[in-house]
Amino acid sequence: MTTVDRANERLVDHRVALGGTVEASRLAARLGRWAHGDGTLTVRLAATIGALIEGGELRPGDRLPAERALATAIAVSRGTVVAAYALLSEDELVERRQGSGTRVAGHIGPALPARERRAQGEGLFSALPSGIDLLRAVPTMPDLAVEIVRAHTPTLDPVTLAETDPAGLPALRGRLARLFEEDGTPATAAQILVTHGAQQAISLVVDELVSPGDVVLTESVTWPGLADSVRRRGGRVHGVTIGPDGIDVDELEAAIVALRPVMIAVNPHHHNPTGTRLPAAGRQRIADLSAEYGVPVLEDRVLAHISFDGVVPPTLAALRPDAPIIVVDSLSKWSWSGLRIGWVRADPVLVRRLRGLRQLVDQSTSVPAQLLALDLVEQARALRTAVGETHAVAASRLRAAMAEHLPDWEAAPPRGGLAMWARLPVGSATALSRVASMRGVAVAGGTEFTASVTYDDHIRLPYTAPHDVLDEGIRRLGEAWREYRAQL
Numbered sequence: 001m002t003t004v005d006r007a008n009e010r011l012v013d014h015r016v017a018l019g020g021t022v023e024a025s026r027l028a029a030r031l032g033r034w035a036h037g038d039g040t041l042t043v044r045l046a047a048t049i050g051a052l053i054e055g056g057e058l059r060p061g062d063r064l065p066a067e068r069a070l071a072t073a074i075a076v077s078r079g080t081v082v083a084a085y086a087l088l089s090e091d092e093l094v095e096r097r098q099g100s101g102t103r104v105a106g107h108i109g110p111a112l113p114a115r116e117r118r119a120q121g122e123g124l125f126s127a128l129p130s131g132i133d134l135l136r137a138v139p140t141m142p143d144l145a146v147e148i149v150r151a152h153t154p155t156l157d158p159v160t161l162a163e164t165d166p167a168g169l170p171a172l173r174g175r176l177a178r179l180f181e182e183d184g185t186p187a188t189a190a191q192i193l194v195t196h197g198a199q200q201a202i203s204l205v206v207d208e209l210v211s212p213g214d215v216v217l218t219e220s221v222t223w224p225g226l227a228d229s230v231r232r233r234g235g236r237v238h239g240v241t242i243g244p245d246g247i248d249v250d251e252l253e254a255a256i257v258a259l260r261p262v263m264i265a266v267n268p269h270h271h272n273p274t275g276t277r278l279p280a281a282g283r284q285r286i287a288d289l290s291a292e293y294g295v296p297v298l299e300d301r302v303l304a305h306i307s308f309d310g311v312v313p314p315t316l317a318a319l320r321p322d323a324p325i326i327v328v329d330s331l332s333k334w335s336w337s338g339l340r341i342g343w344v345r346a347d348p349v350l351v352r353r354l355r356g357l358r359q360l361v362d363q364s365t366s367v368p369a370q371l372l373a374l375d376l377v378e379q380a381r382a383l384r385t386a387v388g389e390t391h392a393v394a395a396s397r398l399r400a401a402m403a404e405h406l407p408d409w410e411a412a413p414p415r416g417g418l419a420m421w422a423r424l425p426v427g428s429a430t431a432l433s434r435v436a437s438m439r440g441v442a443v444a445g446g447t448e449f450t451a452s453v454t455y456d457d458h459i460r461l462p463y464t465a466p467h468d469v470l471d472e473g474i475r476r477l478g479e480a481w482r483e484y485r486a487q488l
Helices: 024-031 041-054 067-074 078-090 120-125 143-151 170-182 197-209 224-232 249-259 280-293 348-361 367-378 380-405 429-438 467-487
Strands: 094-097 101-104 132-134 192-195 215-219 236-240 263-266 297-300 325-330 342-345 419-423 441-445 458-462
Touching: 024 041, 024 067, 041 078, 067 078, 078 094, 078 101, 132 467, 143 367, 143 380, 170 192, 170 342, 170 367, 192 197, 192 348, 197 224, 197 263, 197 297, 197 325, 197 342, 197 348, 215 224, 215 249, 224 236, 236 249, 249 280, 263 280, 280 297, 367 380, 380 419, 380 467, 429 441, 429 458, 429 467, 441 467
Parallel strands: 132 441, 215 236, 215 263, 263 297, 297 325
Antiparallel strands: 094 101, 192 342, 325 342, 419 458, 441 458
């Protein structure tokens, strides 16, 4: 297969020329399953093309395919395409001129200011108290962690009690640096910033590196906490195709050249939500690209250590010490989700900048929480192993329940992490989630994790609920699926 034939090849090669013409077949491939979802075909087509424009994949001056050519490529009437282009014109995303076709407008941006838009990740916290929550992937707390918490008796001295350094307790920063060393990544205390969980770590990095109009590259489906953080800064999130083995690194390099991102954010091991693992060659390539192009890479390691087969690769930072790679991790997923302790490992200069930003946000992390974290980090290896073993069993149980109640769904067996990425054979995940909510089970569809191109044919299914709750949730979801499919 040549690069011309690749479905994930960039729409226009901006290294050669700006204002190129987009081929109808290539645009059709990037639209994905655009017709599945809410609204008319016209509205869905306009929204999906608009997402490509706002994500930076279609750039100012690019000429869209002729209406008839695109209609043929996506099997709709010419009138549907004409009406979709008209909607894009009304939103000032494209310009339509007689004789020159339809081009992407010179000014692109979100339809609403960031502060007025609903956060993409809000849906993950919208389960009703009376229903079954299959939205959030909150892991079971290991028995060992419970024992450590109960036995915790910190030494309280006046110096520690008065500590308010925004970067964290010196003792914890030093211990986290040693934890990186134990995992194969060189680190010093000066490279560590302690945060209130990994989400704050991600937000701080985004706030420091992203300005309005900047592009951030990530997987085509990603953790919404990243996408929301970028968009609230006025930045644009561009999704790079993710397949069975993780992000497409060839397409990633093409996007670096075409879009000139200020940052690349990846979740390469036990990716949330797809559960994919990026092979060693791909990991090395990303590290090399970071060094070659000088683009900071944010590696999310929160789920990396929840491995069912013991496979946990080194950080990207370990592969290229000369590259500007930032590592974010947390003990929430393998210890106690209620203890909001995360950290950043980065260049000492960036850590100092993040420290100053942190001082403006919430001053510092709770001292009692950091002292407890010290005890938990000492048992990191055992805790990670325990969480992996517990959720390997849960994942098998989920697969058995799906085989009984959702036999026509597709899902790759997870090798780690906390959730399964399941594909619907037909229909819209968003519409199905509404039917499921009426049966008392809350699930998250692919749109909650979309970076730029909409994925509305997948459901994320965490296997973190108690076994009886998980079984009942999948049973109800199976009933909802049969009811929904009968309506199609």
